[in-house]
Structure formats: C-alpha cells, structure tokens
Amino acid sequence: MPIPSYQRFMYPLLEMAADGEAHSMEEAYEVLAGKFNLSKEDRAELLPSGGQSRYENRVGWARTYLTKAGLLESPGRGQFKITAEGRRVLQSGITELNNQYLMQFPGFVEFKRRDRTVDETSSEEEVSNETTPDEQLEQLHLVLRRQLAQELLARVKQCSPAFFERLVVQLLVAMGYGGSVADAGKAVGRSGDDGIDGIIKQDRLGLDNIYIQAKRWERTVPSEVVRTFHGSLALQRASRGVIITTSDFSSSAIETAKALGNIVLIDGNTLADFMIEYNVGVTVAARYEVKRVDRDFFEES
Incomplete structure (x- = not known):
C-alpha cells in the first residue's frame, strides 16, 4: 500500500507517547508499521537517492515537526517523550494532527519561517504538505536531472x-x-x-x-x-x-x-x-552538501 504522508504519522506518534515514557524511534517504526498495515516491501521502499527508507524518513520528520511544536521532546539519542503541551493536545479530543494545526505553536511557526524548502509563491505548497523536506530536495534533484537528460539527448x-x-x-x-x-x-x-x-x-x-x-x-x-x-x-x-x-x-x-x-x-x-x-558530455555546475547534526558529538560521557 502507499506509504502515508508524514502528517498522517503525527497523531499516532504523539498517542504512542501518551504513557509519559521515553520511546525509541526503532520502537516507533514497528508500532506505526503495524498500525498502518505496512508490509516489509512497503518499509523497504527507498528514497530516490537510496540513502534511507521512505517510511522511516516520514516517521522521522513527523517526530521532528512535533518536537519543533513543543509536543514532544528528546530525552536521549533517537528517543522521544511527550511534553505537558503534547498531553494537553491529546486531552483536547483532537484525533488528527497536521501542519495547519501545529501553526498555533510559536516554536513551529519559527521553524517553518526558517524552513523555506518550497518557494512560497509556488503552486507546490500542497506537495510540501505531503512530502518531507528530504523528499522535496530529492524531487527537485530528479526534475533537474530529467531536464538535463532531455537536453543532453x-x-x-x-x-x-x-x-x-x-x-x-x-x-x-x-x-x-x-x-x-x-x-x-x-x-x-x-x-x-x-x-x-x-x-x-x-x-x-x-x-x-x-x-x-x-x-x-x-x-x-x-x-x-x-x-x-x-x-x-x-x-x-x-x-x-x-x-x-x-x-x-x-x-x-x-x-x-x-x-x-x-x-x-x-x-x-x-x-x-x-x-x-559516468560524466560523459556533462560537467558539474554546482555541488551542494546536505549536513545533519552529529548526535555523537553532543553525547556526554
């Protein structure tokens, strides 16, 4: 079955943390895969770059967005835990979370203000609500590659x-x-x-x-x-x-x-x-590096 958008994972992820305990992302991958009836093949589907599974990428970004909104916190590497604000959201009776709902939280508003992966004037705003920033970046890369292939041919x-x-x-x-x-x-x-x-x-x-x-x-x-x-x-x-x-x-x-x-x-x-x-008939016009936080660097012994 198609892998749900990262927004579909938000509420189940928050609900999973309702017990107040710290949960690992590995545990979340298993629980959410069962909840959405995802097969091994679904979970094995990779992003175009082949660097990560699409499923884990989307669950990871769901956690990131909830954390930026202040509904989850990270007590340790690869872990998440509900906050008082997150508990209040669950008690409000809401059954679905999305970016629009999270815009009421200042931390998320600030995060989105700095995260301009898709041009505000673009008609692809709906696409950005379904795909993670990693997926958007890879989609843009694929578009550029297709255009280059057409010009090259x-x-x-x-x-x-x-x-x-x-x-x-x-x-x-x-x-x-x-x-x-x-x-x-x-x-x-x-x-x-x-x-x-x-x-x-x-x-x-x-x-x-x-x-x-x-x-x-x-x-x-x-x-x-x-x-x-x-x-x-x-x-x-x-x-x-x-x-x-x-x-x-x-x-x-x-x-x-x-x-x-x-x-x-x-x-x-x-x-x-x-x-x-194989770089025949083409030359590198620009090179970009995508960096992530080195979590090991911040681990205190």
Missing part, C-alpha cells in the same frame, strides 16, 4: 554519426570497458563490416570483446535490426553485442533481444542517464 541527436560512434566508445570506457579510449578507439572504424560499427574490449586484458552497433535514429528500432545484428555476431563468432540508439526500441525488438540472450539494448533515455552517471 537532443544535443546527441544533432551530432554526426561518426561523433556518435566515438561518444559510445567513450561512454563504454567510462563504464569500465576497454581499458583506455586510445585502446578502444583502435577497434572502431569498421562501420558497414557485417553490421558491426565498433568493437571494444569487455575487460582491460582484452580477453573478450563486445561488438557495438550505434544508431543515431529518430525512428523506433524494429526487431529486424536486432535479428540482423545477431546474425552479424554469429559471422564474427562473437558471444555478445550492444545496440545503442538515440531513439527507442519496439516491443518486439525488446522481446527478440531477451529471447536471443546475448544482445543488450540501450535506448536514448538510458543512454542519457548513463552519460550523466
């Missing part, structure tokens, strides 16, 4: 076929194949030779080769291209090959490659993603 399509073949070799070298660009470059230049556009070492020792077909196309690559390339590999007694295109592959082409088992298909979107990941 458009530029690649404007290049000459010869440049595209060199780009493919450079990318495969950056991914760990072929040793150096100079070594790999010597194997290129066989365009038209039984449908093989290039050959690159699979490993630095040159124990095996990967045969390449590079297609700077706008139209969808059909299954006939995959079958013809497979025949070319057989003529070369080659065990594996890669077809890289700036467009995409038909469903039958994808199924044919799966059935043959020795041909990898890389479409335009995947090509752009690989170029970004």
